[in-house]
Amino acid sequence: MNFHDLGLAAELLQAVEQTGYTTPTPVQMQAIPAAIAGRDLLVSSHTGSGKTAAFTLPALHRIIDRRPAQGSGPRVLVLTPTRELALQVEKAVQTYGKALRWLRTACLVGGAPMFAQVKQLQRQCDVVVATPGRLLDHLNRRKLKLSDVEVLILDEADRMLDMGFAEDIDAIVAATPAKRQTLLFSATLDGVVGSMAERMTREPQRIEIEVAKEDRGQIEQRLMFADDIGHKNRLLEALLGDDSLQQAVVFTATKKSADELSLSLQEKGIAAAALHGDMHQTQRNRTLDRLRQGRIGVLVATDVAARGIDVAGISHVINFDPPRQAEDYVHRIGRTGRAGRDGVAITLSGPRETGLIRAIERFTGGRLAVHTIPGMEPAPRRPSGPRPGGNGGRRFGNGGGYGRPGGDSRRSAGGYGRGDGHASRNERSHGGRFDRGSRG
Ligand code: AMP
DSSP, X not given: OOGGGGTOOHXXXXXXXXXXXXXXXXXXXXXXXXXXXXXXXXXXXXXTSSHHHHHHHHHHHHHTTOOOOTTOOOSEEEEOSSHHHHHHHHHHXXXXXXXXXXXXXXXXXXXXXXXXXXXXXXXXOSEEEEOHHHHHHXXXXXXXXXXXXXXXXXXXXXXXXXXXXXXXXXXXXXXXXXXXXXXXXXXXXXXXXXXXXXXHOSSOEEEEOOOOGGGSOOEEEEEEEOSSHXXXXXXXXXXXXXXXXXXXXXXXXXHHHHHHHHHHHHHTTBOEEEEOTTSOHHHHHHHHHHHHTTOOSEEEEOHHHHTTOOOTTEEEEEESSOOSSHHHHHHHHTTSSOTTOOEEEEEEEOGGGHHHHHHHHHHHTSOOEEOOOTTOOOOOOOOOOOOTTTOOSOSSOSSSSOSBTTTBXXXXXXXXXXXXXXXXXXXXXXXXXXXXTTTO
């Protein structure tokens, strides 16, 4: 199949040709004809699948024949979770809409001056690309109307919900005509995304695109045993100092320990920040922005807060505390290996956490490879036979009496305090990649 088979207008085909693409990607093959036919769509697809063209091309196709009536509002509205994505989408609209001389776009995102955007809105805008918060600002100030929207596109809907935009999106959708076409794109169509999709689409066609194996980054999964929390802290610091580490997400079991661990890393001069559900939404957005900009090296997060984070620079996921639910393990490690890159996921297991590790291994159907750092090996435990599953006499992980000789499987109290941190400084200095000040 090539682009000519999709039913697109000649002007758009010409623009596609100029980009050099010859074959539509799977999401384009399925979504473009269905969208041209006027269907609402629910599409599960990932960044890198070619999804931007999959919604931009049919949206432009829809408005190509009619120049806007004088004084009409935008006919295509695209909502995206972030400023960066909005800019990318606007650029795609301009690229594919090049032959449409009259076509005007506006990009309304937070963090940019209101005034310039208001000025932009004073002239005709055919396509508006926006983040929900800023768009709602303009809407509330009556700087634009959405009553002429023919195509509403939600890009990365799951991320928008993760970022707390659900209410804003509902308010925006309510301001668009009921007879609009809605195209919703999301990494997942399950859970809250599914219920939102149900509210805002009519008899939608579902299109689910599997991520091609070769496009999926490899995630190497490792397991490290720790004697106690002090040992975990030392291992963590050594791991964060590794040269191959670009950015990391460190998972803790509780919001409190996320805060404490993040503070303790900051005290060591590491550009760390916490992300959890107790933080105000604007604060969470700011943290995620800084992560995307590379200004945060280590994000210390809880499960819920980190769901859906898609930052290509995250090379490592470290489970400081193993997840209590085995399925969370899969969500966690999926924060690395994004955009086709490889990633490393390391789970630290304390003496009492081997049951959680076994649950993860049962859930994923694979064994985690045990790693150690020279000089930081865990203390030998009482002998209790090899790990089941052909691991040939690995020293740890068979549950039961894993711990210090004599069965002292204590876990030091007191959390991630200064004491731990300073002890580890003598152990090995971190690589300083994210030393405070090195990155603005
Ligand atoms: P996206 O998933 O929309 O972020 O697109 C991922 C990348 O694929 C972008 O750099 C696009 O320019 C590129 N792309 C989109 N469609 C095609 C295609 N049919 N063939 C090759 N590359 C494409």
